[in-house]
Amino acid sequence: LVSIGNICRSPIAEAVFRKLVTDEKLEHKWRPDSAAVSDWNVGRSPDSRALSCLRNHGIETAHKARQVTKEDFQTFDYMLCMDESNLRDLNRKSNQVKDCKAKIELLGSYDPQKQLIIEDPYYGNEKDFETVYEQCVRCCKAFLEKPH
Numbered sequence: 726l727v728s729i730g731n732i733c734r735s736p737i738a739e740a741v742f743r744k745l746v747t748d749e750k751l752e753h754k755w756r757p758d759s760a761a762v763s764d765w766n767v768g769r770s771p772d773s774r775a776l777s778c779l780r781n782h783g784i785e786t787a788h789k790a791r792q793v794t795k796e797d798f799q800t801f802d803y804m805l806c807m808d809e810s811n812l813r814d815l816n817r818k819s820n821q822v823k824d825c826k827a828k829i830e831l832l833g834s835y836d837p838q839k840q841l842i843i844e845d846p847y848y849g850n851e852k853d854f855e856t857v858y859e860q861c862v863r864c865c866k867a868f869l870e871k872p873h
Contacts (some may be wrong), residue, residue: 726832727806727815731761731790733847733854734807736771738832738861740779740786745865759788760797762806762814766790772847778854798822805832805868807843835867836860 726742728735739759746755761767769790770776779786797804798819804827806812812831819825833841843860846853 726757726759727762727793727804727811728759729761729763729807729811729845730766730847731759731788731792732766732769732772733775733845734843734857734861735759735761736786736788736790737775737779737854737857738805738807738843738865739788740784741858741861742865742869743786744784745862745869749869751869756801758797758801760791760793762793762811762818764792767792772854774846774851774854778851778858782858793818795822798825798827801827802873803827803868804829805864806830807832807845809842832864832868833860835864835871837863837867 726735726738736759739757742757746752767790771788804815806815815829831841833843840860843857846857
């Protein structure tokens with residue numbers, strides 16, 4: 726699950742995905758992770774508002790921001806990103822990787838409510854983080870329900 730800085734949207738998506746997978750007893754099938762297309766926040770914990778939003782829903786995460794690696798493209802089956810800018814960056818990076826096996830898609834393409842883009846809540850407020858959380862829940866559920 727990929728966003729620009731890996732401190733707001735993608736850690737929320739990763740934590741939501743991990744909880745859904747655990748609840749459904751599918752841990753053996755999936756290895757959720759999240760990363761950034763930029764190196765701005767490498768090593769940082771998620772934004773305190775993201776952590777607070779997750780805690781309000783009974784979810785904890787110990788994720789530390791990291792940047793997407795060449796190996797990610799070679800080992801992950803899916804790289805789900807938050808917006809068109811992430812999609813462009815990932816597609817560009819994937820072209821420089823031989824044996825890219827990852828299918829690169831917008832996480833929002835799975836949203837039953839058709840909200841294609843998961844907007845960055847960094848400059849917003851708690852309500853914006855809650856919106857991201859709700860989108861991630863809808864999209865991750867729909868993604869897990871489709872045959873893989």
